[in-house]
Amino acid sequence: MAIFTIGKLLDRVEMFENRLTIFYAAVRDQSKDNGAKLLIYYLVRHRKHQQQVLENFKKSDITLARRIKIRDDISFTPDVERQLLQVNPRSINGKTLLAAAMVYDAQLAQFYGRILKAPLNPTATSLIKSLIRLEQRHKLMLKKLLDMKYF
Amino acid sequence: MAKITIVDDDVEFSEDLSKVLQQAGYEVTVINHTDGLLQALAKDKPDLMILDVMFPDNPVAGFDTARAVRMKQETKNIPIILLTAVNQVHPMDFAACDIDSEWMPVQDFAEKPVAKAALLKKISKLLQAQTKKHA
Numbered sequence: 001m002a003i004f005t006i007g008k009l010l011d012r013v014e015m016f017e018n019r020l021t022i023f024y025a026a027v028r029d030q031s032k033d034n035g036a037k038l039l040i041y042y043l044v045r046h047r048k049h050q051q052q053v054l055e056n057f058k059k060s061d062i063t064l065a066r067r068i069k070i071r072d073d074i075s076f077t078p079d080v081e082r083q084l085l086q087v088n089p090r091s092i093n094g095k096t097l098l099a100a101a102m103v104y105d106a107q108l109a110q111f112y113g114r115i116l117k118a119p120l121n122p123t124a125t126s127l128i129k130s131l132i133r134l135e136q137r138h139k140l141m142l143k144k145l146l147d148m149k150y151f
Numbered sequence: 152m153a154k155i156t157i158v159d160d161d162v163e164f165s166e167d168l169s170k171v172l173q174q175a176g177y178e179v180t181v182i183n184h185t186d187g188l189l190q191a192l193a194k195d196k197p198d199l200m201i202l203d204v205m206f207p208d209n210p211v212a213g214f215d216t217a218r219a220v221r222m223k224q225e226t227k228n229i230p231i232i233l234l235t236a237v238n239q240v241h242p243m244d245f246a247a248c249d250i251d252s253e254w255m256p257v258q259d260f261a262e263k264p265v266a267k268a269a270l271l272k273k274i275s276k277l278l279q280a281q282t283k284k285h286a
Contacts, residue, residue, distance in 0.1 A: 025253075028215075038210040042243045044254055144242050 004073050006124055007066030009115055012076045013108065017047040019085060026089035027097070035094020035151040042145075043101055046138060053130045057123065065124035074114045080104040094151030102142045109135040153278050156180045156195065158188060158216070159203035159234070164263070168201070171267050177274075185212050193225035199277055201270075202257070204235035204245075214255060221256045230277045231257040234270070238262060 024044045027036055054062060083100040084092070112132045116125065145151065155177045159165040162183055169179045180195060182188060185206055192200065200220070204213030213233055220226045233255070238245055239262075247260040259273050 028254075034210050037215075038241065038243075041211050041214055041245075041254060042241075045249055048249070048251070141242065141244070148241070150241065 003069045003071065005066060006068045006070065006115065006118075006120070006128075009070075009074055009076070009111075010066065013050075013111070014047075016076065016078065016081075017050065020080070021047055023085055023089060027092050030090040031092055032090075033093040036092050036097055039094050039097050039101075039145070039151060043097065049134055049138070050131065053134050054127070056130065057127055061123040062127065065121065065127050068118075068120055068124050070115075070118040072118075074111065076111050078104050078107045080107075098142060098146055098151050102139055102146070105135045105139040105142065109139070152176060152178045153198040154178045154180070154195065155274065156182060156192065156197040156200045158182045158185065158200060158213075160184060160206045161203070171271075172274075175271055175274075185209075185216050188216060189219055189223055189226060192220065192229060193223065196225070197229060198281060199230045199232070199274060201232050201234050201274075204233060204237045205240065210237075210241075217255065217257050218253075221252075228281075230259075230281055232259045232261060232270075232273055232277070233257050234261050234263060234265060236263040 021044060024040045027040045028044075031037055031040070057065075080100045080103065083103070084097070087096075109132050112128050112135070116128050116132070120128065155172055157165045157168055157172075157179060159168075159181075160183050165181045165183060169181050172179045180197065182191060202213045202216060204211060206212035209215065213235060217231050217233070220229060220231065235245070237243065245255075245260070249255050250257055250260060258277050261270060261273065
């Protein structure tokens with residue numbers, strides 16, 4: 001039976017965020033859509049905010065939390081893969097980006113929520129809850145932007 | 152006398168700011184657009200630049216310009232203060248903590264309206280750091 005660790009699951013998110021960052025840079029450099037250009041500078045900070053959440057915890061606590069084993073794999077296949085990463089960055093507009101980012105935040109929160117169902121230690125629970133709160137805050141900000149109807 | 156370039160499409164704001172900086176003893180150049188800006192900076196070689204973010208044709212022209220400034224040999228060392236109202240127009244919470252070498256390669260970030268004293272302090276601090284760097 002395969003054993004998964006919290007660390008491996010979090011690495012999946014990080015690897016995906018790295019791909020998103022590369023895509024965002026391509027949009028920044030290629031898109032002619034002003035909404036997309038503005039939004040991309042906002043969205044690229046998402047990974048940094050995740051890192052800031054981790055920095056609020058002791059490195060040793062994170063190391064221990066990452067080592068926690070869970071029995072069942074939790075897949076992470078966000079729709080943004082199809083919505084954004086397979087699209088020509090030149091043709092992306094702000095509305096598409098915003099919609100995809102909102103779905104992504106919700107799916108990330110769901111992913112973390114599934115991790116939370118596994119037996120974790122208090123630090124790991126606190127860490128995952130902080131990541132969920134970040135996604136919830138991020139989604140609220142995106143909703144505010146959506147309501148402004150600029151994009 | 153240190154040279155400061157203000158790059159902002161708001162003519163009234165940039166003229167007012169120019170007066171404040173001149174009274175503080177700086178030599179000031181105002182540019183109200185980003186067309187040909189890199190060439191102008193390379194020629195004028197200011198000691199510091201105050202840069203707006205949103206311009207009429209590009210809502211992130213300031214961010215784009217900052218990156219372009221860093222990539223050009225003649226301008227890459229010019230300290231930049233972003234001075235912007237972007238968060239008032241779009242609730243995006245851009246802040247000094249977002250400064251990084253790849254996306255926002257500037258030295259400082261301030262929001263409009265900015266208190267004169269606070270801005271002068273930022274300018275003085277950056278110019279002193281620049282002087283130390285080249286000493």
